[in-house]
Amino acid sequence: MEPDKYLILKEALEATRHAIIEEADEEVIIDPAGYNNYLRLNKSQFELLLRLIQPQIERSSTLMRETTSAAEKLALTLRFLATGESFISLNYQSRLSTSFICRTIPEVCEAIYGKLKESFLQVPSNALEWELISKDFAIKWQFPNCLGALDGKHINFRVSRTQGAFYHNYKGTNSIILLALVDAHCRFLFVDVGTNGRANDAGVLQRSPLKQILENEESLPRDSAVGRRRNLPYVVVADDAFPLQRHIMKPYPYHTNNKKKQIYNLRLSRARHVVEHAFGILCNRFRVFLTTMNVKVETVEKITLACIVLHNFLLQADHNYINSYTSNSSTTLSTASDGPYNPRKGEAERIRQDFTEYFCEEGKLDWVNQKLN
Incomplete structure (x- = not known):
């Protein structure tokens, strides 16, 4: 691939990398009900859930690459749960690789269950x-x-x-x-x-x-x-x-x-x-x-x-x-x-x-x- 074409493709990918979270943020300003329908949570619920699981799913950026934020991972997972879309479809929306999506969704789901089960899924004990x-x-x-x-x-x-x-x-x-x-x-x-x-x-x-x-x-x-x-x-x-x-x-x-x-x-x-x-x-x-x-x-x-x-x-x-x-x-x-x-x-x-x-x-x-x- 010629260098100029490679740079153009790289810039295009970087520009659309945060597509899911940016689209959701636009929805909450224009149409709060649309945000709720997009992620199945309203803005305050999303932020509360993010605070709870962020330590488990967040990774540090390195000199070689910038890591995907915890908010993006959570939004990606919630969108998958809300629609059941294929990983290829989510790849086109988020510009995140299918292999990354395949790793991230079970990781985030495991973090959600691990953090919420003690408070929200308890069998009566007495x-x-x-x-x-x-x-x-x-x-x-x-x-x-x-x-x-x-x-x-x-x-x-x-x-x-x-x-x-x-x-x-x-x-x-x-x-x-x-x-x-x-x-x-x-x-x-x-x-x-x-x-x-x-x-x-x-x-x-x-x-x-x-x-x-x-x-x-x-x-x-x-x-x-x-x-x-x-x-x-x-x-x-x-x-x-x-x-x-x-x-x-x-x-x-x-x-x-x-x-x-x-x-x-x-x-x-x-x-x-x-x-x-x-x-x-x-x-x-x-x-x-x-x-x-x-x-x-x-x-x-x-x-x-x-x-x-x-x-x-x-x-x-x-x-x-x-x-x-x-x-x-x-x-x-x-x-x-x-x-x-x-x-x-x-x-x-x-x-x-x-x-x-x-x-x-x-x-x-x-x-x-x-x-x-």
């Missing part, structure tokens, strides 16, 4: 904290003694040829599973990320630390009175992919004409929908989840964990966060099959029947009967 969550479910969703809503979500990514069908799931794609427990306000309480997509939700739970948490009676609230004469344990609500256990309630089987079971399914579905709503908000806010990520599985895990803590961070910082990114998920009534009591399910079945009786008697809601009629 009975009092669990009871506060239960009160929110009782007030907001009319489901007593509820500790959270549980569900799993597939995170799709493109595997290398050497990994074969290890991550292949029943939907025909390759994925890892995000298992999540969510409170009444769509805040993630617990997540387990990384199990290959071939496993089902019950299998993920079986190997998850959440299983031990729910089995540790000492950290959970003691059974409490529900209604007039029922003493019931505190439970997690889940769909029919999970096992029926003392601390896990699931719907009755499908296709029943038993009205009491239909009422129970509707009430449980109403409480359980918050986890689907949380997944919907997460995917609408961070649209990288709507794509098939072309990164290593370790990077997929880092991206997922970073988005989870950012979701909780924004939920606390912005009261309009949920309304701004409502999900498209809908809550449907899971009709159940009418059958006799199954003694093999023992105590768990008795607890489910007690919840059913409560929802049909002293805890009934008029609109539920109207919906079923």
Whole structure:
């Protein structure tokens, strides 16, 4: 390449090097809503997050080259999380090399998760904290003694040829599973990320630390009175992919004409929908989840964990966060099959029947009967 052409190309690259951060700064002056849409954070939230992770991601400049600033790295990562754009596309926007982008995004995601997880992703550690969550479910969703809503979500990514069908799931794609427990306000309480997509939700739970948490009676609230004469344990609500256990309630089987079971399914579905709503908000806010990520599985895990803590961070910082990114998920009534009591399910079945009786008697809601009629 001739020297003059080389200098022209070098000057052009230097002029566009800070394109992403400069474009975002222009947006905040001209259109604050556009800035928020561009990075999924407003200016003050961006600056707060930058202060928290800057020591972990900032590098010193040398005589040979000027380093990329921490602000540019964070803006680049947030733009990727917001859109799921390819590294080539981000390269054209930022004039940063694809190899640099490939290294930077997992580094920044790891820093975000490491800095925010202590404050924004903590499982309740004692009975009092669990009871506060239960009160929110009782007030907001009319489901007593509820500790959270549980569900799993597939995170799709493109595997290398050497990994074969290890991550292949029943939907025909390759994925890892995000298992999540969510409170009444769509805040993630617990997540387990990384199990290959071939496993089902019950299998993920079986190997998850959440299983031990729910089995540790000492950290959970003691059974409490529900209604007039029922003493019931505190439970997690889940769909029919999970096992029926003392601390896990699931719907009755499908296709029943038993009205009491239909009422129970509707009430449980109403409480359980918050986890689907949380997944919907997460995917609408961070649209990288709507794509098939072309990164290593370790990077997929880092991206997922970073988005989870950012979701909780924004939920606390912005009261309009949920309304701004409502999900498209809908809550449907899971009709159940009418059958006799199954003694093999023992105590768990008795607890489910007690919840059913409560929802049909002293805890009934008029609109539920109207919906079923």
